Amino acid sequence: QKVSVEVLEHLEHLALVDFRDAEGVERLQKAIQFADQLHEVNTDGVEPMDSVLEDRCLYLREDDVTEGNCTKELLENAKEKVEEYFVAPPGNIPLPKLGERETFLQGS
Amino acid sequence: QVAVALKEGRVTPTELCQRCLSLIKSTKFLNAYITVAEETALKQAEASEERYKKGQPLGVLDGIPVAVKDNFNTAGIETTCASNMLRGYISPYNATVVQKLLDQGAVLLGKTNLDEFAMGSGSTDGVFGPVRNPWSYSRQYKKKSVPESHSEDKEPDWVITGGSSGGSAAAVSSFTCFAALGSDTGGSTRNPAAHCGVVGLKPTYGLISRHGLIPLVNSMDVPGILTRCVDDAAVVLGSLAGHDPKDSTTIQDNFKPFELPNLTDVSKLSVGIPKEYHAPGLSSEILAIWSKAADLFENAGAKVVEVSLPHTRYSIVCYHVLCTAEVASNMARFDGLEYGHRSDMNESTESMYAATRREGFNDVVRGRILSGNYFLLKQNYEKYFIKAQKVRRLIANDFVKVFRSGVDVLLTPTTLSDAAPYMEFIKEDNRTRSAQDDILTQAANMAGLPAINVPTALSERGLPVGLQFIGHSFQEQQLLTVAKWFEKQVQFPMIQLEEVKRHDHGVFQHQKSASFS
Numbered sequence: 001q002k003v004s005v006e007v008l009e010h011l012e013h014l015a016l017v018d019f020r021d022a023e024g025v026e027r028l029q030k031a032i033q034f035a036d037q038l039h040e041v042n043t044d045g046v047e048p049m050d051s052v053l054e055d056r057c058l059y060l061r062e063d064d065v066t067e068g069n070c071t072k073e074l075l076e077n078a079k080e081k082v083e084e085y086f087v088a089p090p091g092n093i094p095l096p097k098l099g100e101r102e103t104f105l106q107g108s
Numbered sequence: 109q110v111a112v113a114l115k116e117g118r119v120t121p122t123e124l125c126q127r128c129l130s131l132i133k134s135t136k137f138l139n140a141y142i143t144v145a146e147e148t149a150l151k152q153a154e155a156s157e158e159r160y161k162k163g164q165p166l167g168v169l170d171g172i173p174v175a176v177k178d179n180f181n182t183a184g185i186e187t188t189c190a191s192n193m194l195r196g197y198i199s200p201y202n203a204t205v206v207q208k209l210l211d212q213g214a215v216l217l218g219k220t221n222l223d224e225f226a227m228g229s230g231s232t233d234g235v236f237g238p239v240r241n242p243w244s245y246s247r248q249y250k251k252k253s254v255p256e257s258h259s260e261d262k263e264p265d266w267v268i269t270g271g272s273s274g275g276s277a278a279a280v281s282s283f284t285c286f287a288a289l290g291s292d293t294g295g296s297t298r299n300p301a302a303h304c305g306v307v308g309l310k311p312t313y314g315l316i317s318r319h320g321l322i323p324l325v326n327s328m329d330v331p332g333i334l335t336r337c338v339d340d341a342a343v344v345l346g347s348l349a350g351h352d353p354k355d356s357t358t359i360q361d362n363f364k365p366f367e368l369p370n371l372t373d374v375s376k377l378s379v380g381i382p383k384e385y386h387a388p389g390l391s392s393e394i395l396a397i398w399s400k401a402a403d404l405f406e407n408a409g410a411k412v413v414e415v416s417l418p419h420t421r422y423s424i425v426c427y428h429v430l431c432t433a434e435v436a437s438n439m440a441r442f443d444g445l446e447y448g449h450r451s452d453m454n455e456s457t458e459s460m461y462a463a464t465r466r467e468g469f470n471d472v473v474r475g476r477i478l479s480g481n482y483f484l485l486k487q488n489y490e491k492y493f494i495k496a497q498k499v500r501r502l503i504a505n506d507f508v509k510v511f512r513s514g515v516d517v518l519l520t521p522t523t524l525s526d527a528a529p530y531m532e533f534i535k536e537d538n539r540t541r542s543a544q545d546d547i548l549t550q551a552a553n554m555a556g557l558p559a560i561n562v563p564t565a566l567s568e569r570g571l572p573v574g575l576q577f578i579g580h581s582f583q584e585q586q587l588l589t590v591a592k593w594f595e596k597q598v599q600f601p602m603i604q605l606e607e608v609k610r611h612d613h614g615v616f617q618h619q620k621s622a623s624f625s
Contacts, residue, residue, distance in 0.1 A: 003482075007482075007485070010485075011478055011481050011482055011485075012478075014481050015436065015477050015478055015481045016443075016458065016461045016462045016465055017462070017465045017466065017469065017474045017477050017478060018462070018466055018474070019474075019478065020466075020471075020474070024471070024474070024475065024478070027471075027475045027478075027479075027537075027539070028475070028478055028479055028482060030539070031428070031432070031475070031479040031482075031539065032479075032482065034425060034428055034539075034543070035425060035428055035429050035483065035492055035496075037422065037425045038422065038425050038426065038429065038492065038495050038496060038499055039491075039495070040422075041419065041422055041495075041498075041499050041502065043495060043498035043499060043502065046498040046501055046502060047498070047501060048494050048497030048498050048500075048501065049497050049498070049500045049501035049504060050327065050497065051327050051357070052313050052314070052327070052504060052555060052556030052581075053313065053314050053357065053359065053556070056314075056359060056360075058356050058357075059351070059353065059356050059358070059360055060356070061353050070200065073200040074200060074446070076198070076200065077197055077198065077200070077446065077447035077448070078445065078446050078447060079444070079450040080450065086445050086446055088445055088457050088460070089453075089454045089455060089456055089457050089459075089460050090456055090457065091456065091457040091458075092456075093455065093456035093457070093458070093459075094456075094458070095456070095458050095459060095462065
């Protein structure tokens with residue numbers, strides 16, 4: 001089954017990345033088709049595996065401050081900053097709705 | 109050999125460094141390096157020289173030129189991951205493995221080229237262009253006559269290095285450094301190692317710290333080691349392995365660096381040949397080389413048995429789902445605010461993020477992010493993501509069963525064929541290629557097992573073919589011991605680079621030392 005336009009838009013919104021053209025959508029279709037092969041495997045009674053190191057205890061260190069105070073270095077790579085703040089454009093403005101946006105998805 | 113030469117004063121670290129740097133310049137057409145850190149390298153070499161003069165070298169690696177894949181953070185040096193998203197990004201810190209190398213006195217020559225964000229199996233999809241396999245320029249490579257060769261490209265027959273750590277493999281193979289770091293998530297260190305005729309080691313997941321390695325798939329990534337011989341790999345492993353408090357996924361067991369014994373008796377060894385690795389598409393040449401290797405072990409007295417890893421063919425599908433899902437999550441950090449590329453779009457936070465990511469990522473990356481998000485949607489989570497995790501357990505269990513039955517190492521091919529010419533490779537898209545090429549290497553990442561590519565023989569076209577050994581979890585010593593024995597038996601030929609030979613013959617002689625240990 002083909003992926004619906006609603007799901008495609010939803011994905012673009014979640015990922016904040018666009019399909020760009022029909023080829024991008026086709027790529028997703030193929031990816032889903034490829035992944036469908038998983039359903040041939042019988043996994044009854046099998047627990048999902050998160051990590052190959054699941055039998056071991058994760059290392060947690062003491063809650064002591066051992067490093068830090070590197071504000072200057074961290075800010076160096078940011079393009080826009082003011083004093084010790086990263087500057088972002090205003091938030092709480094939703095991405096333009098499909099009708100207003102220029103996207104090829106309108107055509108499908 | 110080189111370390112001994114340094115100790116005895118037959119060559120100095122600065123001389124060595126300068127020779128490597130000039131070799132890098134003369135092999136620029138390979139496009140193996142993205143950034144060459146000439147000044148800092150020379151400074152490191154000078155510091156090393158001082159230590160040798162005082163008779164106080166830091167260790168075997170002191171003064172040895174190395175290269176690092178460009179997805180490891182290196183303080184003060186640009187780290188791009190071959191992507192527009194990180195162009196101009198100067199790391200504020202060293203990845204733990206980089207720091208360890210520097211602490212041992214190694215000389216960091218530069219950052220090597222890769223597929224964008226380590227996604228790919230050809231080292232052809234980065235923004236700095238594809239990496240050329242040094243073997244394309246060897247005397248041994250028999251060029252196919254290309255009737256419709258385009259006149260702009262002087263060498264239309266050059267072959268790919270494999271990926272995604274192609275730059276590192278090419279750098280080691282062309283003698284511009286003595287060891288290089290790569291990363292391995294689906295075979296990204298072993299694949300180019302096989303195509304470039306070098307040793308590529310993927311350590312057990314959890315042995316070497318990933319702190320500072322820009323993550324692709326947190327549950328499968330490991331730093332990989334590329335060297336010209338197995339002994340060198342053991343030396344580098346010795347300096348890198350061990351618990352890192354900055355990486356919680358490193359195990360806390362004490363790691364003791366080891367020297368590899370010269371194995372002479374393999375009669376107590378049990379080698380497993382997984383029949384599913386006779387995958388569709390495996391070239392008859394490689395099949396023959398694989399069989400010969402199995403016979404080699406048998407004739408030497410080892411027990412060679414056929415084994416089965418029934419879920420092998422699902423490992424690629426499983427990887428596809430888990431990888432894209434983790435990638436979707438890991439790439440979310442690139443929003444243009446704190447570092448990296450930032451779009452000029454300023455209307456709202458979201459539109460700035462969207463524009464930045466549209467401009468910064470290539471098609472491969474975006475494709476994976478979108479697929480990953482699809483598999484993680486609420487309605488798909490159980491069906492795809494959880495399902496893939498279950499299949500992962502089945503794959504890991506396959507290995508456990510086989511190893512428990514008495515098998516010490518598994519012997520498999522590393523790639524389906526020898527390196528393809530670039531013009532042919534790009535005819536198929538990245539995902540198809542990755543799915544085809546990763547098939548033999550991927551399962552080891554799925555199960556977190558150590559695996560190593562050992563260059564074995566030359567194909568009919570005169571290109572390297574390697575075989576892979578997979579070992580028990582955290583049993584690198586055993587794995588490398590067997591690999592070293594095998595390496596000695598096959599006597600893989602040294603690359604005869606024509607371009608380089610024209611260079612100072614004396615330089616080439618020194619570079620020719622295969623190992624540094």
